[in-house]
Amino acid sequence: SSKLPYGVRAKNHPNLLVRKLFAIAEAKQTNVTVSADVTTTKELLDLADRLGPHIAVLKTHIDILSDLSPATTTGLAQLAEKHNFLIFEDRKFIDIGNTVQKQYHGGALRISEWAHIINCSILPGEGIVQALTQTAASNDFLPYAAEGRGLLILAEMTSKGSLATGTYTTRSVDYARRYRQFVMGFVCNRSLSAEQSTETSREDGEDFVVFTTGVNLASAGDALGQQYQTPQSAVARGADFIIAGRGIYAAPDPVEAVRRYQQQGWQAYLERVA
Numbered sequence: 001s002s003k004l005p006y007g008v009r010a011k012n013h014p015n016l017l018v019r020k021l022f023a024i025a026e027a028k029q030t031n032v033t034v035s036a037d038v039t040t041t042k043e044l045l046d047l048a049d050r051l052g053p054h055i056a057v058l059k060t061h062i063d064i065l066s067d068l069s070p071a072t073t074t075g076l077a078q079l080a081e082k083h084n085f086l087i088f089e090d091r092k093f094i095d096i097g098n099t100v101q102k103q104y105h106g107g108a109l110r111i112s113e114w115a116h117i118i119n120c121s122i123l124p125g126e127g128i129v130q131a132l133t134q135t136a137a138s139n140d141f142l143p144y145a146a147e148g149r150g151l152l153i154l155a156e157m158t159s160k161g162s163l164a165t166g167t168y169t170t171r172s173v174d175y176a177r178r179y180r181q182f183v184m185g186f187v188c189n190r191s192l193s194a195e196q197s198t199e200t201s202r203e204d205g206e207d208f209v210v211f212t213t214g215v216n217l218a219s220a221g222d223a224l225g226q227q228y229q230t231p232q233s234a235v236a237r238g239a240d241f242i243i244a245g246r247g248i249y250a251a252p253d254p255v256e257a258v259r260r261y262q263q264q265g266w267q268a269y270l271e272r273v274a
């Protein structure tokens with residue numbers, strides 16, 4: 001796990017979006033990503049507005065909204081400006097390169113227009129990372145690239161019996177190293193920077209961002225295989241950003257809850273960099 005403060009990483013990072021992300025974390029003193037898994041636009045925008053001051057990133061599953069319209073994503077974009085947070089669409093792209101390019105840029109969801117961060121599985125192989133990187137480097141992507149866009153590789157999962165282990169995880173690191181123009185880091189449960197395969201070895205100066213899901217202060221898991229850990233343990237294992245969904249939005253008072261995750265996540269970060 002990185003022992004460097006966010007502010008230092010913000011200064012040195014080659015990726016514009018990562019610089020913004022670390023600068024937000026430092027300015028707002030938060031490493032919380034809220035997973036806003038609600039199903040109406042009103043609930044989503046309400047949460048974004050109330051939790052906005054306490055989060056670095058808001059994670060969406062845009063396809064679970066029952067009333068998705070352009071007002072949903074323009075509303076989100078306005079709140080991201082107002083409260084200075086980034087938007088992460090947790091679409092988990094997982095298909096051949098030609099298909100994911102169309103799913104990401106254009107299409108029904110127009111994800112590239114409003115989501116700063118996206119993620120993909122590497123189950124299809126290297127081509128998915130190559131394809132998304134190519135799209136992000138294309139001419140008609142320039143306005144979004146200028147704002148900052150980045151890809152996280154889903155290198156591990158939190159669900160019981162996850163098959164995203166071993167070679168799958170090692171290859172995730174290989175592909176991240178090969179496509180550093182667009183890959184900003186991983187969704188995973190620990191720091192992966194020591195991970196090495198025979199194909200690719202660690203590159204000097206690399207600084208991948210670690211997002212860890214499955215963070216909850218009140219529960220050990222759910223009835224469908226989700227497994228939780230605390231902010232403290234996630235950050236100690238290498239999380240730069242902790243992702244919490246139900247622990248925050250389903251709490252009796254989501255604002256009180258997000259403040260607790262913010263406080264504990266930040267405390268754990270301070271201990272790590274001390």
Ligand code: UP6
Binds near residue numbers: 061156157187214245
């Ligand atoms: N998520 C996981 N585990 C993973 C990858 N992604 O839980 O390995 C996502 C889920 C959900 C959020 O899709 O949006 O993180 C977790 O929500 P929760 O905190 O309510 O369990």
